[in-house]
Each structure stands twice: as structure tokens, then as C-alpha cells.
Amino acid sequence: MLKQDIKKPKNIFRSPKMRSDNLKAWFGSHEALNEISLSIPTFHVTAIIGPSGCGKSTFIRCLNRMHEVVPGTRIQGNVYLDEVDIYGSSINPVNLRKRVGMVFQKPNPFPTMSIRDNVLAGLRLQGMKTYDSDEVVEKALVRAALWDEVKDILKRPGLSLSGGQQQRLCIARALALEPEVLLMDEPCSALDPIASAKIEELIHELRGKYTVVIVTHNMQQAARVSDVTAFFYMGKLVEFDYTEKIFTNPKYKKTEEYVTGRFG
Amino acid sequence: MNQELFLSSQVDLKAARSLKERLIKALFFFCAAVSILTTLGIVGILIFETWNFFGKVSFKQFFGDTQWTPLFAQKHFGVWALISGTALTSFVSIVTALPLGLLAAIYLSEFASKRIRSFIKPSLEVLAGIPTVIYGYFALTFVTPCLQKIIPGLAGFNALGAGIVMGIMILPIIASLSEDAIYAVPPSLKEGAYALGGNRLATIFRVVLPSSFSGIGAAAILGISRAVGETMIVVIAAGQQPNFTLDPRVAVETMTAYIVQVSLGDTPTGTLEYQTIFAVGMTLFIFTLALNLGAHHLRRNVLKGSL
Ligand SMILES: Nc1ncnc2c1ncn2[C@@H]1O[C@H](COP(=O)(O)OP(=O)(O)OP(=O)(O)O)[C@@H](O)[C@H]1O
Ligand SMILES: [Mg+2]
Numbered sequence: 001m002l003k004q005d006i007k008k009p010k011n012i013f014r015s016p017k018m019r020s021d022n023l024k025a026w027f028g029s030h031e032a033l034n035e036i037s038l039s040i041p042t043f044h045v046t047a048i049i050g051p052s053g054c055g056k057s058t059f060i061r062c063l064n065r066m067h068e069v070v071p072g073t074r075i076q077g078n079v080y081l082d083e084v085d086i087y088g089s090s091i092n093p094v095n096l097r098k099r100v101g102m103v104f105q106k107p108n109p110f111p112t113m114s115i116r117d118n119v120l121a122g123l124r125l126q127g128m129k130t131y132d133s134d135e136v137v138e139k140a141l142v143r144a145a146l147w148d149e150v151k152d153i154l155k156r157p158g159l160s161l162s163g164g165q166q167q168r169l170c171i172a173r174a175l176a177l178e179p180e181v182l183l184m185d186e187p188c189s190a191l192d193p194i195a196s197a198k199i200e201e202l203i204h205e206l207r208g209k210y211t212v213v214i215v216t217h218n219m220q221q222a223a224r225v226s227d228v229t230a231f232f233y234m235g236k237l238v239e240f241d242y243t244e245k246i247f248t249n250p251k252y253k254k255t256e257e258y259v260t261g262r263f264g
Numbered sequence: 265m266n267q268e269l270f271l272s273s274q275v276d277l278k279a280a281r282s283l284k285e286r287l288i289k290a291l292f293f294f295c296a297a298v299s300i301l302t303t304l305g306i307v308g309i310l311i312f313e314t315w316n317f318f319g320k321v322s323f324k325q326f327f328g329d330t331q332w333t334p335l336f337a338q339k340h341f342g343v344w345a346l347i348s349g350t351a352l353t354s355f356v357s358i359v360t361a362l363p364l365g366l367l368a369a370i371y372l373s374e375f376a377s378k379r380i381r382s383f384i385k386p387s388l389e390v391l392a393g394i395p396t397v398i399y400g401y402f403a404l405t406f407v408t409p410c411l412q413k414i415i416p417g418l419a420g421f422n423a424l425g426a427g428i429v430m431g432i433m434i435l436p437i438i439a440s441l442s443e444d445a446i447y448a449v450p451p452s453l454k455e456g457a458y459a460l461g462g463n464r465l466a467t468i469f470r471v472v473l474p475s476s477f478s479g480i481g482a483a484a485i486l487g488i489s490r491a492v493g494e495t496m497i498v499v500i501a502a503g504q505q506p507n508f509t510l511d512p513r514v515a516v517e518t519m520t521a522y523i524v525q526v527s528l529g530d531t532p533t534g535t536l537e538y539q540t541i542f543a544v545g546m547t548l549f550i551f552t553l554a555l556n557l558g559a560h561h562l563r564r565n566v567l568k569g570s571l
Contacts, residue, residue, distance in 0.1 A: 069458055098461035108452040112474040125462030125470055170456070177460065 012041035012227065017181055017211040018063055018100075023077035025058050025067055032058040034235045035077070040181070045203060045212045047226030047243065049219070051258065054232040056215045057105070060183045063213065064100040065093040081181070098126060101179030105186040105215075107166035109158035109173070116154040118169055122177040136176055143205070144172035145198045164195025171202065182206065184214040188221065200225050219259055223247050231255045310549060313542030320536055326543065332506035332522070334540045335531070341540070343547060345506040349423065349516035350548075353498055354491040356427025356512055357434060362484055364431070365438030370468055372439070373446045385440075392436035400500030403429035408501065417513055421503025424512040430497050434487040441486065445479020446472055482562035489555035493548070495520040519548045 016039035025033040033055045040046050040063075048056045061067040062075055065086065079086050086096050109118050119137045120130045130136075137154070141147040146168040150161070158169055167187060174182060184203075188196035196218075203225045206212050216222050222229055222243065229246040231239045231254075239246060239255045250256045257263050318326070321341050329342025368388070372381055408425035412418045418425075449472050457467040473480070495518075503515025504525055517525075523541045531537045 064459065066455065066459060069455060094458075094461055094463045097459055102459040104452065104456065104459070106452060108450075108456040110453060110456065110471055110475070112471075112477070121457070121470070122460035122462075125457055125460050125466045127466065173460065 012044055013039045015042060016040050017042040017082065018213075019080045019083075020059075020062070021078040021080070023059070023062060023079060024075065025055070025062055026074045027058075027070070028072045032235055033062070033075075036232075036237045038230055038237055038240055040211060040213055041228060042211055043208050044227040045207055045214060045225055047222040047229040048213065048215045048232060049217070049222050049229060049258070050232035050238075051263070052217075055235045056232055057185050059232065060102075060185060060213055060215060063181070063183055064097050064102055066097075066102065068093070098122075098177060099179055100181040100183065101174035101177055102183045103167070103171050103174055103185065103187050105189055107163060107170050107190060109161075109166050109169050111157070111159050113158055114155050115150050115158050115161070115169060118158040119172050119176050121173055126177075140172040140176035141169075143175050143202065144168045145202055146172055162195075164191045164198075167191060167195070168199065168202075171199070179210070181211045181213065184212065186215050186217060189217065196221070219247070219261070231258060233258070307549075310542055310546050313539055314546040317536070317539040317543040320539075321543075330508035332508075332517070334537055335526075335529075342508070343519075343544065345508040346517060346519045346522050346544060347547070348508050348510060349498075349502070349506065350492055350518040350520070350551075352423045352510055352512060352516055353427040353430060353502055353518055354488055356424055357430035357491040357494075358484060358488050360428050360431025361434045361438050361487055365435050365483070365487070366442055366473075366480065368435070368439040369442035369446055370473075373443050374464070374468060374472075388436040388439055391432070394433075396433065396494065396496040397500070399429050399433050400426075400497040403497055403501035415513060419503065419514050421501060421505070421515040422513055423502055423516045426498050426500075426502035427491075427512065429501065430491050430494055433494065433497065434490050437490060438483045438487045441483030442476070442480045445476035445483065448479065449475045478562045478565045482559040485555050485559040485562065489552050489559065492555065493520065493552050495524060499524050519544050523548075 018040040020036050020038050023033055023036040024031065036055075036059060038059075048059065050056055058067060062079060063086075067073050067075060075087070081096070081100065085091070086093075110121055113121060116137050117124075119140050120133055123130050123133065123136070138147060138151075141150060146165060149165060150156075150169075153160075158166065161169060167190065171184075171187070188199055191199065200221060203212055203214065207227075214222075214225065226243045228241065229243045230237060231246065231250075233254055239250055239252050241251070246255060247259055250259065325341045326343050329340050330344045330348075331340035331342045332345035333340045368384075372384060376384065403425045404421075407429055408418070408420065408422060411422075411425055411428075412420075415424070453471055453475060454467055457471040462470065498516075498518045499521045502518065502521065504517045504521055505515040506517040506522065507514055509516065522544055526537065526541045
């Protein structure tokens, strides 16, 4: 496994890139997250697992303040990025999202834009000029393992790509902004095994340079790509530890049942 | 015996019911047929009278001239004078209505709270329900005098005032169809833009509006089509003078206004003067038909979800 390339420091939780502290989140009166305290280690991959509806998406959407985009939602508690409270009154969520990128479960390339324009969409949305950005486009697409497939068709609509290619395009779009943290919500759920393998490879490459949080329903995938794993159940964080520990010797029975596929 | 009676009445009932159903069906068919036949009849008469007209006046006289004086001794049939009047007033109206309608649609769909929405939407519908004759007097007695204070040399009857008021008239269609189009943009696209660090305005202008381009285009075309066919406002406020001009400050006559002028006058039926209105009507019909087909095409694209 590629994972062995990186030497694991003694305690990767010591200076986390992000950290939530007693985080609660609501949709209307429905409480989706209950007191989540979790540290996301810098330059490592954190997997979030748990049965459907347990709050995985809600949690990562709180990390880039996308939760509040949905009307009628509310949070309580704190989330820190480099030990700065991202829900502090001086923080503009728009600026936060420049540093904390996100890839959605369903590929959502912008339908009116070409492949190239999709990659540059973030820069343009942020009001930056993109006259000579060929380099940015190439770099992002190479990283997302899509360059070879699209380098001759950059002018074509983003929607003309296959689902797997579209998802990699969305990853390239996020990477073009060089975010410090990349949140991925089930990025492979719409993909075939080959496309999933490519994205897993990409996540391996991102390790060490970026902090990655990935939500997944695929236990093998979580075991393959992540350094640490958080198990959520009914809006609560049940267990959070090194991935090997979670999958081989979990502390709690619930976790064991879930990772061995006995429920969920 | 009883059993038999029961059965036979049951059969009667069934027959009666099926007869009733057939009658109702026939009635519906008749209603549908009436509207189709009416349309066919109108188009037929238009074609017939237009044909007669072009037996007496050549295509070249009609399309190759810019003077329109069929009611005078010195007759000219240059329809461009009327087309320019129609184009000019419609252009002014869409230039007025599209930005306003689009802003209203953006405001309603992206910014307005539920309470404000529930107040503005019905107001727009009221705007759509005002009789056009009232708009006409509004243009003549209020908008034009106001404009004359800012624009020196503005005639009392002019294309500008009539066009602006026509723009207000088509504002509700444009706003409501554009709002539908904006609403139809999937939230996932907006979330995608927010997640890339886009603020609200950037998201609207770079993602939402381009994605709803077809629907907004259809709204604009339908609005223009309404303006092209609008009669009362231009009859009252634009002045019934067939000037071949693109200057909105002077009086013009639209195709519709000319038709009204002849219809209300004492032109005897069957004369050449009388037939001009059919030739003009035909021209108008072709314009609005083309516009409606264009809008229909765009809207079908919206419904199919392709852009
Ligand atoms: N837009 C919403 N409005 C109301 N409730 C919601 C909304 N989105 C999610 N919820 C509720 O919040 C809870 C957590 O949802 P969330 O989407 O975070 O689950 P999840 O773990 O990501 O599930 P999945 O694996 O199915 O994606 C669920 O009970 C869900 O019903
Ligand atoms: Mg989810």
C-alpha cells in the first residue's frame, strides 16, 4: 500500500488542521448532529463512515459552512480551522470556502461551461482574471487524473464527459483553487470500479500535501485510503481512531458490527 | 323475471351511459374543432385577401418602398414604414422590460423573503390585468409629459413613451417566466458555485443566469411577441404617423395601429385601401408566428433540460 510511504508521526491528532468542538446541527427542529468533537489531522486522510442518515454529509458540510446554505438550518458549537473559529463573527464563509474545498456526491459540473471553463470556474467566481491560466488548467486536470483523456477536447462542454470523468472534473475544479482542505462526500458513489480506483489513487497522491476528509459507504475504500476513521451513528460520533484500529480492533461493539457488515 | 328486468335495465343503463359518454366526447370534439376551424378560417381569409392585394400591388411596391400612404391620392405601399414603427416600439419595450423583469425575477427567486414574495407576485399579476387602454392613457398623459422634461424635442405622440409603457405591460410575463427559468436551475449547481468560494452575486451571474438562458430567452421572445401585437397603447400614445424612422422621439405608426385606423374609418370594404389591412395583418401574423415558434423551441429545450 502507498500509505506506507509516509511516516506516521507519533500522534497525528496533536495539531489538527480542523477541529470540531461539541458541534450540533439542526434541520428545522430535527437534530442531525449531536455534540461531535473530532480532530482532523493535517496532511492526512480522514474517512467518515456510518449508516445512511447518521449525519456524515451534515458534518462535512459544517466544515465549510455549506450547512447554512440550506434554509431553516442551524448549528451550535465550534469548528476551528488552524485553531481559528470558522463560525466567528469576523469570518466570511465565502473566504472560508476558498480554503476548504468540496466535492459533492453527485458530479455537478456547470452545464453551460466547457471542460476548461469548469476547471477555471472557481477562480472566476472569486473574481480573478484568468487570461493565461493554461498552466492552472493542466495542473489541476493532471492531478485529477483526467488530463490525458481531455487534453484535446478542452473546449467541449463539461457535460459531454462520462459520469466518472465528470466527477474527476469536479475534483479538478476544486483542486484548481489549491484548497488546504478537501472535503469529499461519497465521491465514488456514482462511479464504476475503474473510475473509483482512479479517484482512490488521486487521494493517495493528495496525502502529504492536502488534508482530505472523505465520506464513504465502502468499507474497503475507507480502509484503503484513510489514515484515521470516524464512525458516526444516529448523529453521534461513536468511535474515532486510526483506521487500522477501527477495522481490526475497534473499542465499541457497534463499530465492529458496522465495519464487519453485520448492520447498516 | 325480476332478475331479467334487473339485467335488462342494467344493460339500458350501460347503453345510456355509453351514449352520454359519446355525446360528451362529441361535444368536446366540437369545441376543439371550433377553435381549429376558427384559426383555419382566419388564416384562410388572410391568405385570400392578401392574395387579392398582391394582384393589384406588386411585392416590390410593398417591400421596396419606405413610404406608407395608401389612404392618400398619391399612394405608396412601403410597409417598412409600419414595420419600423412596430420594431421601434417593441425594441423600446423589451429594452425596458428585460432588465427590470430579470432583476425582479432574480430578486424574487434568490433574495425575497416569503412575505415579500407573497406581496410582490400578486402585484405583478395585477399589473398584467390592467386593460391596455389605461396603459395607453398612462403613456400619453403621464409618461410622455415626464419624459418631455428630460428629453427636449420629444413629440407629444412618440415611440419612446409608448414603448416604455408597453415594457411595463410585458414586465409581468418576463418576470414570471424568467423566475420559472431561474427556479428550474438545480440547487446542486448553486451549491457547487458556493463551494468554490463564489458569493451570491457571482453565483447568480456566472452560474444561475447562464444555466437558465433558454428560459429567459423564451420569456424575452414571448414578451416581444406581445409587444409586436399590442394595439391600444400605440394607437393612443405613439401617434399613427407612418414615419420610416428609428428615432424614438418622433411619432410612428405600427402595423396594428394602422389596421385599427382603417377598420375604424369609413373605408369601403373590397377596395384596395381596405385590402391593405389584410396584407399588413399577414405581415404581422408572420412576425408573431415566427416569434412564438422561437419561444416554443427555447422552452422545449428548457423542459428537456438541455441548454
Ligand atoms: N435538507 C434536509 N432537510 C431536512 N432534513 C435533512 C436534510 N438533509 C438531511 N436531513 C436529515 O439529517 C440527517 C442526517 O442527514 P445526512 O445527509 O447528514 O446523512 P448521511 O449520513 O450523509 O446519509 P447518507 O449516507 O444517506 O448520505 C438525516 O436524518 C436526514 O433525514
Ligand atoms: Mg450523505
